[in-house]
Amino acid sequence: MIRQEMKVEKMKSDMQLTEQRVLDALEKLKTERSEFNKDLMKKEGDIEVLKAKMDEELKRMKVKTEETINNYSKEVQKIQDLTFTPIVAFKADTVTDKSLENNKVFVYSNIIINIGDAYNKDTGVFVAPVSGLYLFTAQVCINGNMKVYAGIVVNGRLISKTAIGDKSWWKCYTIDAITAVEKGNEVSVKCTNSCDVSDNLGETSFAVNSFSGILIHKTV
Template identity: 80%
Template structure:
């Protein structure tokens, strides 16, 4: 009987020990699970921070890429504009009012060519629609016994001028200029000095005053 009781007591002790071990194991698992969750949350936080940082870097890269592409597109457009020179050319002749006076603009009323529509036959003025290098030429015919100074002017500044005249014969003279002209500048031919009321241009079937110009190369 006593042995039986001892055996039962031993079984109870073993069961309690086993139970305690199970409880300890469960507690350990619980602690490990808690630590794991904390570590997981930390990693998730790190991942979120990393994701945010990557998103910011990607946005920054996109902005820089867009700026680079925009600058590249502008450079390509500029190169294309420089490479392409539009056709701008005009020629007009026949001056209706051939009397001369200082600073009087020669108005060539008969348009022979006006590609680009930049020359005005009512004012005698060419207005540059495009900045660039231009060639201008004027044919000036004077009656005999006349001496005048004539010039091609850009923005009211003479860029090519010379004295014309002959005592015994009417003659035609050529004046030209190759010059840079800005968009909006006015180009014209006028008598710059020594132009008195008794002097005038000569014009007939064989001698016709004229003014012409052409864009050689466009600039930006």
């Protein structure tokens, strides 16, 4: 009977020990699970931080790339503007009002060519549509026994001038100028000095007064 009781006590002790071990194992699992969840949350937080940093870096790279592309496009456009020269050319002849006067603009009313539509036949003035290097030429014909001074003028500045005159016979004289002109500058041919109102330009069916110009190279 005593032995039986001892066996029961031992079984009871073993069961309690086993139960405790199970409880300890469960508690350990609970603790490990809690630690795992904490570690997982930390990793998730780290991932979110990393994701935010990557998003910020991608945004920065996108802005930088767009800026680089924009600057590159501007450089390409600048090169295209420098290499492409539009056609600007005009020629007009026949001066309707042939009377002379100091600083009077010669108005050539008959347009032969006007690519770019920059020459005005009503004023005799060419207005540069683009900045660049231009070539201008003018033919001025006067009656005999006269002497006057004429030239090509850009925005009021005389850039090419000549003396015109002959004691006995009327003649035609050529004036030319290669010059840099800014967009919007006005170019014309004027009688600059010794232009007496009693004198007149000469013109026949064989020789006429004329004014022409052409854009050689565009500048930016």
